[in-house]
Amino acid sequence: MKTPVLIVSGFLGTGKTTFIRQFLAEFDNTERIMIIENDFGEVSFDAALLTQQGIRLQALTSGCICCTLAGDFEKSLHTVLAQADVDLIIIEPSGVGKLSDVLRVCRSAALQDRISVLPPVTIADAQRSLLYLHNFGEFFTDQIEHGQRIFLSHADENLLRAEESAAAIRKINPEASIYKTAWETISLKKLLLLPCQPARKVQCIETVQEALCTDHDHDMHCDHHDHHHDAYHDFNAVTLRSETLRSGIEWKRRAVLMLNSAPGQVVRMKGILPTPEGFISLQYNGGNIVMEETDIVDQTFTIIGAGMDEKMLRRLWKQ
Ligand SMILES: [Zn+2]
Numbered sequence: 001m002k003t004p005v006l007i008v009s010g011f012l013g014t015g016k017t018t019f020i021r022q023f024l025a026e027f028d029n030t031e032r033i034m035i036i037e038n039d040f041g042e043v044s045f046d047a048a049l050l051t052q053q054g055i056r057l058q059a060l061t062s063g064c065i066c067c068t069l070a071g072d073f074e075k076s077l078h079t080v081l082a083q084a085d086v087d088l089i090i091i092e093p094s095g096v097g098k099l100s101d102v103l104r105v106c107r108s109a110a111l112q113d114r115i116s117v118l119p120p121v122t123i124a125d126a127q128r129s130l131l132y133l134h135n136f137g138e139f140f141t142d143q144i145e146h147g148q149r150i151f152l153s154h155a156d157e158n159l160l161r162a163e164e165s166a167a168a169i170r171k172i173n174p175e176a177s178i179y180k181t182a183w184e185t186i187s188l189k190k191l192l193l194l195p196c197q198p199a200r201k202v203q204c205i206e207t208v209q210e211a212l213c214t215d216h217d218h219d220m221h222c223d224h225h226d227h228h229h230d231a232y233h234d235f236n237a238v239t240l241r242s243e244t245l246r247s248g249i250e251w252k253r254r255a256v257l258m259l260n261s262a263p264g265q266v267v268r269m270k271g272i273l274p275t276p277e278g279f280i281s282l283q284y285n286g287g288n289i290v291m292e293e294t295d296i297v298d299q300t301f302t303i304i305g306a307g308m309d310e311k312m313l314r315r316l317w318k319q
Contacts, residue, residue, distance in 0.1 A: 002116040003081060005089045005106055006192055009143045010123030011132050012095030012268040012304055013285025015153035017046040019123055019183060020090060024053050026189040032087045034058070034080050036073070038065040040094040041237040041302035045270050045281070048296045062237075064094045066101035074105050081114050088193075089115070095268065095304070096139050096235050099146040118192060122147025126155040126180070128286050129165035135265075136306075144172045149192070151179045154286060238310045240301045240317045245274050248291050251282055255289055257316045264307035271301030 010016045020035070027033060035057040037047045047059040058076050065073035080089055093102050099120060106117050122143045125132070129152075132140045144150065150169055155162040166178055179186065242251075251273045259266050269284035272294060281294045282301070303313060 002114060003086055003089055004118050004193065005091060005115045006118045007091045007093065007099065007102055007106070007120040008123065009093050009097060009099040009102065009120065009147065010095065010153075011125070011128075011136065011140050011143065012040075013270075013283075014095070014123045014125040014128075016092050016095075016123050017049055019121075019151065019153070019188075020050065020092060021053060022183055023090075023188040023192065024050075024055060026187065029054075032056075032085050033090065034083075034086045034088070035090045035092065036060065036065075036076050036080065037092045038063075038069065038073070038094045038097065039302075040064055040096055040235065040304055042239040043271075043298070043300040043302060045272060045296075045298070045300075045302065046092070048272075048298065052295070064097050065091075065105075066093060066097040066099075070101065070105060073102075074108070074111070077106070077111060077115070081111075096136075098139060098142040100142050103146060119148035119194075120146060121192065122150045122176075123153055124150055124165065124169060125286055126152040126162035126165045127157050128154075130161075130168060133168060136267075141172055144169050144176075147173065148176055149179065150176045151183060153183075155180050156182065234306050235304065236306075236308055236310070238303045238308060238313050240271075240303070240314065242271070242273050242299045242301055242317070245276050248273075248275055248280055248282075251275070251280070252289055252291060254317055254319065255282060255284060257319070258303065258313055259284065262312045262316060263309045264305055266303055266305040266308065268304040269301065272296050272298035273301060274299055 008016050008020055033055055035050055035055055037044055037050060037057055038060045039046060042062050044059040044061050047057055051057050058080065060069050060072055060076060063069040080086055091102065099122065103120065106115060124144065152162055152166060162180060166180055169178060255269060272279050272281055279294050279297055281292050283290050
């Protein structure tokens with residue numbers, strides 16, 4: 001029997017891990033689930049969050065499974081499949097990962113007989129989609145184009161903007177099912193494990209054919225991939241160690257400094273920081289900084305963005 005594979009893609013900080021955690025909460029311990037988690041940065045804070053739920057996980061860090069880590073990704077899939085006791089594999093590509101390239105690996109000849117790819121999920125931030133489309137169109141559009149179930153996160157923050165985002169997404173992918181309701185109200189398990197909705201049958205058949213690619217398709221793919229590599233290098237990830245104990249307010253002040261005074265565009269920050277009262281997680285995405293107490297013991301902080309000055313960020317962090 002083929003092992004079902006669910007890919008949950010989405011741009012940096014759109015809420016992929018939160019989504020996966022809610023999905024996992026619907027399972028009991030009898031189902032054997034394995035997650036392949038890919039982080040563009042050096043350390044996977046999301047992996048730590050997911051393993052807290054007792055899920056087996058393979059983390060691929062410091063790169064992206066759609067390009068620089070594509071080989072490692074394929075190897076991981078084979079390793080996971082070799083364990084033979086896995087009922088479901090969930091793949092969380094990095095925020096800058098191209099869903100089309102991840103799908104291509106999953107549908108490769110070597111894996112095609114062993115896994116069945118469920119309709120891919122894309123999480124899109126309802127408040128930031130138009131901005132991402134404008135600034136990071138190549139990645140964002142690819143994720144939207146190839147997602148069959150698109151969930152809008154943060155839709156309730158501004159309903160009008162959520163509608164605009166949904167309309168822009170609909171234009172890019174007229175076939176996808178777009179979910180604007182809060183995830184908490186849906187049984188994700190029931191929905192996501194359905195191989196295909198009857199109304200979408202035609203689309204699913206098309207996708208299967210896409211996998212049977214000819215030599216000609218391979219040539220085209222290579223061109224496309226080189227192109228992607230250029231864009232890929234626009235992004236960088238900086239990992240900072242945080243050994244000094246500081247209060248939450250002090251850590252936040254530094255995060256704000258890096259957002260406002262450092263060159264380049266910071267898109268996402270996340271990490272675990274030590275305070276005199278214990279560890280906190282600090283996350284920045286969608287314009288907000290959120291701090292929470294956490295049981296995770298770590299001292300790494302990752303910043304992902306475009307055109308950032310690493311030296312400058314390090315200096316601001318130490319100040
Ligand atoms: Zn990539």
